[in-house]
Amino acid sequence: MQIASYLMFEGRCREAFTAYETILGGKIEAMMTYAEMPPDAGPAPEQPDLVMHACLKLGDQMLMASDAPPGQSEGPMRSVSVYVGVQAIPEAERIFAALAEGGAVQMPMAETFWAPRFGVVRDRFGTSWMISAEPEQACLPEA
Numbered sequence: 001m002q003i004a005s006y007l008m009f010e011g012r013c014r015e016a017f018t019a020y021e022t023i024l025g026g027k028i029e030a031m032m033t034y035a036e037m038p039p040d041a042g043p044a045p046e047q048p049d050l051v052m053h054a055c056l057k058l059g060d061q062m063l064m065a066s067d068a069p070p071g072q073s074e075g076p077m078r079s080v081s082v083y084v085g086v087q088a089i090p091e092a093e094r095i096f097a098a099l100a101e102g103g104a105v106q107m108p109m110a111e112t113f114w115a116p117r118f119g120v121v122r123d124r125f126g127t128s129w130m131i132s133a134e135p136e137q138a139c140l141p142e143a
Helices: 013-024 089-100
Strands: 005-009 027-033 051-058 061-067 081-086 104-110 117-122 128-133
Touching: 005 013, 013 027, 013 051, 013 061, 013 089, 081 089, 089 104, 089 117, 089 128
Parallel strands: 005 061, 081 128
Antiparallel strands: 027 051, 051 061, 104 117, 117 128
16 A cells, blocks of 8 residues: 655745755656646646645655646645654754745654654645654664
């Protein structure tokens, strides 16, 4: 089984994924626009340059997204956070600071009783992130 986050943007998917590729160190593996849809796949939105599907590969994991067609979005993402756990405190702090640029810090990066560093931020694209430097005993995949 594979579980991956799929984010919905309101016209800023390309910009967001380009930023996430730089911040998280992944690689955009796919980015298809609505203009690239086959003609029989249904009506394309009025803005054919919107992203229909994007995939950011992060090691053996992925983050996916698209732009919601106009009028089909329910607004900014509010009930879900993307969790990023890394082993090094400086890397957690770097990621947090980069995502916080132009965004809103909801819980500053600090030591907690469960992790040496943890913070929550909503980035400039509306995505909520939980960033953590994991304690040694945490269940993280081997790097």
